[in-house]
Amino acid sequence: MTSVTSLFAPVEADLQLLTDTLKQLIGARHPILYAAADHLFGAGGKRLRPAVVLLLSRATMPGQEITPRHRRLAEITEMIHTASLVHDDVVDESSLRRGIPTVHSSFSNRVAVLAGDFLFAQASWHLAHLDSLTVVKLLSQVIMDLAEGEILQGLNRFDSSLSIEVYLDKSYYKTASLLANSARAAGVLSGSSETVCDALYDYGRSLGLAFQIVDDILDFTGSEEVLGKPAGSDLASGNLTAPALYAIEEHPALVPLIEREFSQAQDFEQAIALVHNSQGLARTRALAAEHAQKAVQALDVLPASDCKETLISLTSYVLSRLS
Template identity: 60%
Template sequence: MASVAQVLQPVEADLEVLLGNLRDLIGAGHPILQAAAEHLFQAGGKKLRPALVLMLARAVAPGDPMDPRQRRLAEITEMIHTASLVHDDLVDEASTRRGVATVHHLFDPRMAVLAGDFLFAQASWHLANLGSLEVVRLLSRVIMDLAEGEVRQGLHRYDSGQTLEDYLEKSYRKTASLMANSARAVGVLAGLPEPRLESLYRFGRQLGMVFQVVDDCLDFTASDQQLGKPAASDLRAGYLTAPAIFALEEDPGLAERVERRFADPGDLDAALHIVRQGSGLERTHALAHGFAREAEAALTWLPPGQEKAALLGLPEVVLRRLN
C-alpha cells in the first residue's frame, strides 16, 4: 500500500530544495525565533501542502526549470501552515505534535506566539514580493480563514447544538482553505483560464476536506502512538467533529454529557462508547469517500503524466488511512 510520501515521490527533490530555502528565508538575526522555526521544520510530517503546490506546478507546466515563483509559493504555503500549527498547539495546550515537543512546551508560550507571528509576517512579506495581487488576495484569505476557524472552534466547545454544516464550515477554514487557495494560486501564476482555476481550487478544497474528515475519524479509532497525540482528544476538549455530530443525532442522551463537559464519572467513556457503537463512524467514512471522488473528478483535464497520476492517487491514499 502506497504512503503519502511515496505518492509525492515525483517532487521529492523539489521538497529537499524547499526545506533548504525555508531555513535561508527565516534568516539569521533572531536566534530564538530561528531556533523555534528550525525545530518546526525538522519535526517531520509529510510536507503535504508545499508538495501539493509543487506537484500541481509541474502538472500544469511540465518541464524544467520550474517557475521560481511557484517554488516560492510552496515555501509560503509551508510557512503559513507551520505558523498556524504553532498557534493551534498553544490554544490546545498540546505538549507534543507527531511525537516532537511543541514550540510553547520547548521554549515558552510567549515565544510560541511570537514565533507563529514571525512566520505569518515572513509569509506575508514573501507573498507581497511574488508580484501577483491575485495570489496575495488568495493567500491573505487563507490567513483570515485559519484565524476565524480557530475562533469558531473555540466558541463552540461543548456545544451539542452544532450542525454538520457548522462542522464542515469550520473544517474548510482550518484545513481546506490553505490547500484550495494555494492550488488556485498555482494556476494564477501559470496563467490558466478561470474554469481551470476553479477546478484547481475545487481539487484542493475537497482533498483538504478528505484529510480533515479522515483525521476526525482516526481520533476515535486509532491509538495514541498512531496519532502522535492522545486518542479522542478532540471530544475530551469539547470539539465536536463529524462522528460525534452524527452520534448526537442518534442518541440525544449524549448531548447532556457534552453540555456538562463530561463532568460526571464515566461521562467521557460513555460518550466514546456511543460514538464508536453507532453509525457515526460509518457515515463519516462515507463523507470522506464523497469528498475524495469529487477531488479526483476536478483534475480529469490535466495532461497525462506521473504528476497527474500522483495527484489523482492522493485522495485514495488518504482514505486508506481508515483501513
C-alpha cells in the same frame, strides 16, 4: 499503506530544496528563531501542502520548468500552515504534535507566539513580492480563514446542536482553505485559464476536507502512539466532529453528557462508547470518501502526467490512513 513520502517522488528534489530554504529564510535573523525553524522544518513532516502546490505547478506547465515564483508559493504555503500549528498548539496547550514536542513546550509560550507571528509576517512579505495581486488576495484570505476557523471552534465548544454544515465550514476554514487557495494560486502563476484555476481550487478544497474528516475519525479510532496525543482529545475538549454529530442523531443520550462537559464520572467513557456503537464512524468514512472522489473529478481538466497521477493517488492515500 503507501508512504506519503514515496508518493512525492516527482517533486522529491523540490521538497528538499524547500526544506533547506525555509530553515534559512526563518532562521537567518536570530539564533532562537533558527532553533525554532530547525525544530519545525527538520521534524520530518509530510509536507503535504507544498507538495500539492509543486505537483499542481508542474501539472499545469507540462514540458516546462516551474518558476521561482511557484517555488516561493510552496514555501509561503508551508510557512502559513506551520504558523497556524504553532499558534494552535499554544491555544490548545498541546505538549506534543505527532509525537514531537511542540515549540512552546521546547522553548516557551512567548517564543512560540513570536515564532508564529514571525512566520505569518514572513509569509506576507514574500507574498507581496510575488507581484501578483490575485495571489496576494488568495493567500491573505487563507490567513483570515484560519482565524475564523479558530473562532468558530471556540464559540461552538460543547454545542450538541452543531450541524454538519457548520462542522464542514469550520473544517474548510481550518484545513481546506489553505489547500484550495494555494492550489488556485499555483494555476494563476502558471497562467492557467479561469476554468482550470476553478478546478484546482475544487481539488484543494475537496482534498483538504477529506484529510480533515479522516483526522476526525482517527481521533476516535487511532492510538495515542499514532496520533501523538490522547485518543478522543477533540471530544474531550468540546470540539464536536462528524462522528459525534452523526452519533447524536442516533443516541440523544449523548446530549446531556456533552452539555455538562463530561463533568460526572464515566461521562466521557460513556460518550466514546455511544459514538462507537453508532453509525457515526461509518457515515463519516462515507463523507470522507465523497470528498476524495470530488477531488479526483476536479483533476479531469489536467493533461495526463506523472504529477497528475500522484495528485490522484494522494486522494487514495488520505483515505488509506484509516486502514
